Amino acid sequence: MAGVYIHIPFCKSFCSYCDFYSTTDNSLKEDLVQALVCEAELRSAYLDGEKVETIYIGGGTPSLLEPAVTKSLLTAVRNNFTLVDDPEITAEINPDDVSDGFFSSLRQAGVNRISVGVQSWNDKRLRYLGRRHDAAQSARALEAAFDEGFINVSADIIYGLPGMTTADLKSDLEKTLSYPVTHLSAYHLTVEEGTKLGRLRKAGKLKETDEEISGAMFALLGKICRDHGFIHYEISNFAREGFISRHNSSYWRQVPYIGLGPSAHSFDRRSRQWNVSDVKKYIKSIRAGIIPCEREELSRVTVFNEYVMTSLRTMWGIDLLYVEEFFDKEMHDYLVNLSGRYIRYGLMKREKNTLILTDQGKMISDNIIAELLTEI
Numbered sequence: 034m035a036g037v038y039i040h041i042p043f044c045k046s047f048c049s050y051c052d053f054y055s056t057t058d059n060s061l062k063e064d065l066v067q068a069l070v071c072e073a074e075l076r077s078a079y080l081d082g083e084k085v086e087t088i089y090i091g092g093g094t095p096s097l098l099e100p101a102v103t104k105s106l107l108t109a110v111r112n113n114f115t116l117v118d119d120p121e122i123t124a125e126i127n128p129d130d131v132s133d134g135f136f137s138s139l140r141q142a143g144v145n146r147i148s149v150g151v152q153s154w155n156d157k158r159l160r161y162l163g164r165r166h167d168a169a170q171s172a173r174a175l176e177a178a179f180d181e182g183f184i185n186v187s188a189d190i191i192y193g194l195p196g197m198t199t200a201d202l203k204s205d206l207e208k209t210l211s212y213p214v215t216h217l218s219a220y221h222l223t224v225e226e227g228t229k230l231g232r233l234r235k236a237g238k239l240k241e242t243d244e245e246i247s248g249a250m251f252a253l254l255g256k257i258c259r260d261h262g263f264i265h266y267e268i269s270n271f272a273r274e275g276f277i278s279r280h281n282s283s284y285w286r287q288v289p290y291i292g293l294g295p296s297a298h299s300f301d302r303r304s305r306q307w308n309v310s311d312v313k314k315y316i317k318s319i320r321a322g323i324i325p326c327e328r329e330e331l332s333r334v335t336v337f338n339e340y341v342m343t344s345l346r347t348m349w350g351i352d353l354l355y356v357e358e359f360f361d362k363e364m365h366d367y368l369v370n371l372s373g374r375y376i377r378y379g380l381m382k383r384e385k386n387t388l389i390l391t392d393q394g395k396m397i398s399d400n401i402i403a404e405l406l407t408e409i
């Protein structure tokens with residue numbers, strides 16, 4: 034199986050925390066869509082015949098596209114790749130882009146899963162994040178999604194903002210889960226260089242949340258989601274039974290995928306490539322029939338390290354039989370031996386032939402993963 038990611042880089046304004054490639058020059062939307070259709074044709078052989086199980090339209094702000102335009106992109110994917118009978122097709126939605134009938138049209142276009150960028154139910158925190166919607170718009174967007182027939186609805190929230198408390202997080206979670214959402218992505222704020230928040234930190238005007246409060250928030254997040262019947266299947270992701278994101282899971286399991294659009298990444302198990310992060314250069318190059326990308330051949334060690342990094346973030350953990358079969362016995366024994374002390378400390382557990390982080394281990398997952406990586 035394989036996945037398709039389509040990057041829509043356009044935004045009306047920049048969020049203070051976001052370091053994904055985006056542009057506020059929305060004049061090139063029509064040209065970009067034509068280029069995306071062309072890139073799908075140019076790269077139709079990339080997945081080597083593997084069937085596409087998931088399509089994800091992200092950004093940027095995909096909801097700036099009219100549903101009819103989204104339909105044309107999905108048609109291009111269907112025309113150039115072989116899809117399974119019931120693919121998961123997700124589109125990211127900004128609450129303030131929603132109008133009457135928007136979700137009905139999106140369903141008719143072929144989208145069957147949406148991810149709504151709620152981020153917070155506190156208007157002050159939304160302004161701090163640079164979001165252009167308010168809490169009332171999030172409420173209207175979620176209500177419209179369900180009223181217009183969507184069942185598979187994910188909501189995004191951000192926690193760990195400077196000055197935010199566990200009580201604030203509890204309020205955001207309870208408000209979000211008061212809707213019949215089937216999936217929740219909850220991300221601790223990460224301050225990246227080059228963003229507005231990154232510049233504030235560099236100027237000494239931002240104090241990040243300390244580890245103790247962050248740990249308490251993470252523990253609370255897990256408890257509240259479990260109490261509401263959600264499965265904690267990845268460090269930042271929770272889902273009701275039957276609604277685990279198939280697209281996200283494919284990334285963590287090293288399933289091949291193709292990325293279409295400026296800055297989009299692709300992976301075929303042997304190499305990784307990424308398109309230029311410039312919409313004008315991307316369009317010009319695609320028009321000339323050239324994929325504007327860089328490519329990296331992946332060594333066995335690189336693929337192994339990436340597998341460790343991604344799999345330990347999930348409830349499925351590291352599959353030791355897969356490691357021995359896909360890599361070798363030496364890699365298998367390396368993980369078994371090194372994991373011993375984490376098991377003794379209660380940070381990891383071994384269930385048959387899998388290594389899985391405990392709830393305590395998830396709180397320091399970055400440190401554990403870093404120590405399991407190898408250069409050999």
